[in-house]
Amino acid sequence: MPRVSAAFFAIGVLYVLCGMLWGMHMGEANDFTMAPAHAHLNLLGWVTMGLYGTFYALTRATMSARLAWINFVVSALGVLVMIPSLALYLGGGNDAKYIPPLIAGEVLTAAGMVIFGVSVARELFRSRV
Numbered sequence: 001m002p003r004v005s006a007a008f009f010a011i012g013v014l015y016v017l018c019g020m021l022w023g024m025h026m027g028e029a030n031d032f033t034m035a036p037a038h039a040h041l042n043l044l045g046w047v048t049m050g051l052y053g054t055f056y057a058l059t060r061a062t063m064s065a066r067l068a069w070i071n072f073v074v075s076a077l078g079v080l081v082m083i084p085s086l087a088l089y090l091g092g093g094n095d096a097k098y099i100p101p102l103i104a105g106e107v108l109t110a111a112g113m114v115i116f117g118v119s120v121a122r123e124l125f126r127s128r129v
């Protein structure tokens with residue numbers, strides 16, 4: 001497995017452990033205000049990272065490692081900015097002051113997917129002999 005795939009899985013484990021503890025806390029407190037932030041942390045931080053890591057492991061011979069690492073940094077940062085902003089927004093009574101950092105995190109997260117799309121396109125259209 002290339003190091004970038006291991007990095008995707010490593011950050012995914014960190015994010016999902018936070019998400020699981022958060023979910024357990026929500027259940028114990030019987031307060032589900034943060035459910036959308038918990039869900040997005042787990043789906044973007046674990047499922048999406050795992051899919052990125054798996055793709056790069058499957059294409060290790062033909063991928064661009066540079067593009068894969070850019071994908072990693074942008075996507076990991078996106079979750080790190082988006083989820084706390086979303087939590088502050090939800091916990092702060094949907095206060096509009098949390099929207100700009102939330103949008104910054106969303107843009108990073110979407111940019112990570114666009115970069116991944118470029119990697120997918122490179123694989124789809126590369127010449128095969």
Ligand code: HEM
Binds near residue numbers: 021026032038043
């Ligand atoms: C120890 C592990 C986990 C615990 C204790 C946990 C706990 C919870 C709780 C208490 C809720 C709120 C339910 C409600 O609103 O009635 C929830 C919602 C949710 N969880 Fe988790 N969860 C865990 C792991 C995961 C994972 C791994 C994922 C996805 C990969 C996930 C995705 C979701 C989704 C999509 C929702 C619905 C959110 C919404 O309705 O806004 N959870 N979880």
